[in-house]
Amino acid sequence: MSDAGDWCLIESDPGVFTELIKKFNVSGIQVEEVWSLDAQTLEELKHVPVYGLIFLFKWQGNKDSSGSHPDADLSIDDSVYFAKQAINNACATQAILSILLNCPSIDLGPDLQQFKDFTREFEPDDKGLAMTNSDLLRSVHNSFSRSDPFIMDPSELSSNEKEDIFHFISYVPIHGALYELDGLSNGPVNLGPCTEDDWLEKVRPVIQERMARYASAEIRFNLLALIKNREDVYKKRLESDISFEEREDLLHKIELENIKFKRYERENSLRKHNFIPFIYNIIRILAERGELDARIEHAKKEMAKRKK
Amino acid sequence: PEGGNQQQSDVNLIDVLTPSEISPLLSNPEVASGTLFPHLPSDINRTPEELREVIQSPQFAQALQSLSIALQSGQLGPLLTQLGLDPSAGSGVEAFLRAIQNQVSRQRRNNPE
Structure with a gap:
């Protein structure tokens, strides 16, 4: 390879x-x-x-x-x-x-x-x-x-x-x-x-x-x-002769699909994002508040725990 | 890998910036809107709730993880210079955090409020 x-x-x-x-x-x-x-x-x-x-x-x-x-x-x-x-x-x-x-x-x-x-x-x-x-x-x-x-x-x-x-x-x-x-x-x-x-x-x-x-x-x-694509499938079925209950069910499923696709979009945008400036600024805030040392000590302990 | 700067006892940013510890900071509107909102992806709403969700997301954890690995590998020279840090800050996660602490303290001394 x-x-x-x-x-x-x-x-x-x-x-x-x-x-x-x-x-x-x-x-x-x-x-x-x-x-x-x-x-x-x-x-x-x-x-x-x-x-x-x-x-x-x-x-x-x-x-x-x-x-x-x-x-x-x-x-x-x-x-x-x-x-x-x-x-x-x-x-x-x-x-x-x-x-x-x-x-x-x-x-x-x-x-x-x-x-x-x-x-x-x-x-x-x-x-x-x-x-x-x-x-x-x-x-x-x-x-x-x-x-x-x-x-x-x-x-x-x-x-x-x-x-x-x-x-x-x-x-x-x-x-x-x-x-x-x-x-x-x-x-x-x-x-x-x-x-x-x-x-x-x-x-x-x-x-x-x-x-x-x-x-x-x-x-x-x-x-x-x-x-x-589920939304396509559901929409197609909506065009056919179906009961009221089934129609409601399909509309609900389409709504869930829309929510899911919005979530995908959001996750993909976070995935592609360069977080370094964001991370740097959070660290600065901790430093300004005098809390950074304590966080470092905490992180060292966590690391030591993991090594055990 | 070789390179004498590989301290085995280095820290991971995931343990430094845990959601439970940093989310109280984010409720401060000044901190959130002034300092952090500008660094969110453009399609994320600028609200404290969204901010909290971002820091709890697996994608943020992934970013912390890969930055930690990159810092340990000591190959972030150009980035550190960009952030105004001494290149020696690239020799590990702890060195990076200490360099930011020093930078903040120095800036305070130079611009007392």
């Missing part, structure tokens, strides 16, 4: 991913965190089409993630768009693209459509490189870097931090089969036939097995779903 290039590290957060997709000029998509894969969650998700799931995790060291599908069919299927992960920091964007570029029902917008057409015949390695070399993808991705006036040189990080590897695995139904797309493996893994209706049930045991494995190894992970 090559070095980080000039791709910043971004958070695997639903609000970040949702804005990222919007800035790729793809409309009508949002990303949500999925906390559990129980029957009730799946049932709810089925009503809003789910285009794909992203299992994202972070580990330390170079453990091998593959090997869980010894009998998997790794033969390259031309109908699947598969890219190898070329740069660690770019993995959020790659995870999203591996779903977007495999869903014919998503309107990709001019930029991604052009990218897909241009790279369609590339080998998986070259597709990954093309993603990391794309100015559009990189600039959108990097718009999430915090605007602190310093850039951490990865070589300055402690060895612990340097070895953190971010890794994603996407699950997508493509042409009647469920696929596992892992940017660090050699090709797409066909997990067997599925339909648009039953693919979530088919993927459930596969993801649950991973969740159990990583939870026991204390590896941090999260599961994100790329779904159709």
Whole structure:
């Protein structure tokens, strides 16, 4: 794997991913965190089409993630768009693209459509490189870097931090089969036939097995779903012949979506903000009030506690 | 990493600026509107409530964390000069805090009220 290039590290957060997709000029998509894969969650998700799931995790060291599908069919299927992960920091964007570029029902917008057409015949390695070399993808991705006036040189990080590897695995139904797309493996893994209706049930045991494995190894992970924009779905349903109660329910859900998107916007703006002048001024206030020494002593004690 | 200034016992800004300790300061309208509002993102409302939410946000904690790491790495020379601090303030979090304390005391001596 090559070095980080000039791709910043971004958070695997639903609000970040949702804005990222919007800035790729793809409309009508949002990303949500999925906390559990129980029957009730799946049932709810089925009503809003789910285009794909992203299992994202972070580990330390170079453990091998593959090997869980010894009998998997790794033969390259031309109908699947598969890219190898070329740069660690770019993995959020790659995870999203591996779903977007495999869903014919998503309107990709001019930029991604052009990218897909241009790279369609590339080998998986070259597709990954093309993603990391794309100015559009990189600039959108990097718009999430915090605007602190310093850039951490990865070589300055402690060895612990340097070895953190971010890794994603996407699950997508493509042409009647469920696929596992892992940017660090050699090709797409066909997990067997599925339909648009039953693919979530088919993927459930596969993801649950991973969740159990990583939870026991204390590896941090999260599961994100790329779904159709909920407000669009609800508004469409409002146009049909529905009961008063259902109408009220839909209006309430739309209201909740609006609140959520406002929160995303706010969090993203805080994420990108350069807080140094703000922090500096708070410290000055503490110093002016003669409270800074006490805070430093307090912080030293906290640090000592943590070392124990 | 090498570099003799890596004091293992350094402090973390997260422990210095805890929300519970700094939020009383923010209720002072003079402090809030005069000193801190100008440094909030432009789309955040300028109210004490919003200010309190900002300092409790994970994004603010993240900013404290990464500034602490950057200070420990000792590579913030240009920034420190910009803040009018001595470049030696970049050799750790505590050194940074002490330099701000010295700066405030010095400015007080020069401009007695």
